[in-house]
Amino acid sequence: MRQPLADKIRPTNLDEVIGQEHLVSQNKILRRIIDSGLVNNMIFYGPPGVGKTTVARIIAEKSNKTLYKLNATTASLKDIDDITKNLNTFMASDGVLLYLDEIQNFNKKQQQSLLQYIEDGRITLIASTTENPYHYIYKAIISRSTVFEFKPVSNAEIKKALKRAVKICEEEYKNIKINVTEEAYDHFSASSNGDVRKAINGLELAINSTSPNSNAIIDINQEVAVDSTQNKVINYDVNGDSHYDIISAFQKSIRGSDPDAAIHYLARLIKADDLQIICRRLLVIAAEDVGLAYPMAITIVKSCVDSAMQLGFPEARIPLAEATLLLATSPKSNSAVKAIDLASQDLESKNTGDIPLHLKDAHYSGASALGRGVTYKYPHNYENSYVHQQYLPDEIKDINYYFPGKNKNENIIKEYWEKLKNS
Template sequence: MRKPLADKLRPNELNEVVGQKHILGNGKILDRILKSGRITNMIFYGPPGVGKTTVANIIAEKSNKKFYKLNATNSNLKDIQQIVSTLDTFEGINGILLYLDEIQNFNKKQQQSLLEFIEDGRITLISSTTENPYHYIFKAILSRSTIFEFKPVEKEDVEIAIDRVVKIINKEEENISIELKQKAKEYIVSASNGDVRKAINALEIAIYSTPPNENYSVIIDLDIAKDSTQTKVIAYDMLGDSHYDILSAFQKSIRGSDVDASLHYLARLIKAGDLISICRRILVIASEDIGLAYPNAITMVKSCVDSSMMLGFPEARIPLAEAVVLLATSPKSNSIVIAIDRALDDLEKKEVGDIPIHIKDAHYSGAKNLNRGVGYKYPHNYKNNYVEQQYLPKNIKGSVYYEYGNNKMERASKEYWHKIKVDNSSLI
């Protein structure tokens, strides 16, 4: 069985690994750990195809320990027990290095089964995950491990990997030579979106699906590169970090009034087909970030959301873009979210006391016998439909939750009420 090119040509030394210079470069932390020979428990966190497994394999080869590799997606407690059983054998005399890929797929009990052996040093654990370890990995494992974040590989480094593959194939293959056109290489690199394995897999398809010409050259041009990659990879998992990272960037770009960045992150969400998340997020943005600076925004966004839900993709992209541009270019105010959060905070932290008796319900027989509604002043009976009276409970009388935002709409409202209250107070 022929091994995939990405596995066949996997680097054997750290200096052959592309990208991750922040942890792998000469004198950086992983380089120093490897040179010291003292391998500690590590968690490699990052997207697929950025070198996590490659680096783990290199570290394993350099260690003087028995190496085991498990993938948590298809392993269980019995597999761990079998590895543990070798600790007291000749094989495990120097200890064991266990590489556990996709550790987030192990439940708490499975992760806990390793603790005793990690603590006494008989097992050194290197685990990798595409998900945020602080969300998915048992805290006791986290506290005994160093977390290394692997980042998407930069375009220049993916190009280096692609060039290396072509060079090796041209050296090893006797019957053909590979000629990778520059535009084809740029397209494969761009379509991989920082995933080196994806780029190499695309190149492999291009090479072995293209017949050589009369000179035994396999020429990979732009059209062949496009056919071999099909669809660009967008990092997005409905239940994972990328989902929340994109939504966070989306809202913060709208909040920051950067219309182009807002449309960029909207495009990512559209590409992922995540209509529900887009609609929910823009509806909350209309109140949380625009609020009373432009009160009609939520009505207009709701109309766009309704249209999008009725249309579905691809047409839904148009009203969604309309809503996003509206929100990004609208004046901003977070006075509403601050106000309601202050009110909720008082409920948590203070003994707020009873509702003033004069504004309690008095629409029933016998209410007056209980003094309900007695002394209530009906505002519409007064000038400007306003009269001063106590509405808050006595314990929190004078509390201020809402403060007018510094925008045209709220300034006008503030001026209006200041005038009304001053005017009415002159009548008292």
């Protein structure tokens, strides 16, 4: 069976690992653990193709333990039972190192089946996952493990891996030279989204599908690189961690009044074809982050959202961009969300008391006999349609929930309000 190029260039020691300097460079924590030979339970978390499996293999080879590998996508409780049956045999005299790939696909019962063996040290677990372990992995396993986050690999580091792959191919082909332009290297790197394996696969396809010229040279230019790579895949799963990360970055960029970042994250959400979540989030932002600083924003955003829903993609991107830029460049106020959150907190933590009698419903016979509405003052009967009277329950009558934001619109509201109450 033909070995994929990505496997041929797989590092065999930590010095060859591409990226992840924060973990495996000299004196970093994971490097120190591996060099000590005292391997503990670990969870490797990060996107595909960034070296999680590679580092796990290097650890396994340096360990004296019996190595087992399982992929949680296809493994079952029986597979775990088959491993545990060998724990007290000569085959596992130094213990077992279990490399469990995609652990997030194990259900709670499957994960729990490993606990007793992890606790007594008969199994040392190295698990990898592309999802946030704090969301998907059983807490008892998390508490017994060290979590290491693997980052997407930079374009510069990916180019190093690509050039190493070209050298390996030339050594294998012997009489054929492979010439890859810098523009092609840049494209393979940029289109991989930090995934070394994806970049190598694109390069391998380009090499295998390009015939040598009369000088026995395989020329890989940018055009060939583009033909050999699929559309760039954004790390986005509607049920996964990246979903919430992009939405969070989208709202925080608008809240921070950065229109360029806001449009960038909007483009990511559009790439994922996630129209519903974009529309919902824009409406939330209009109320939560712009609020009373520009009250008309939510009306305009609602019109843009309705237009986007009616148009569908690709045209929906235009009103969505309009709404995003409007919100990003609008004045900001969170006074509305702060007010409702403070009021909600009081309902949970205080005895807020009964509604004042004069505010209670009086539209029925006998209401006046109960004192309902008897002393109510109808504001429109007074100058400027305002009269001072108590509206909050006695227990919280002096409390304030709304604090005007420091923006032009709320300054006007505040001035009007103070003038009215002091008149």
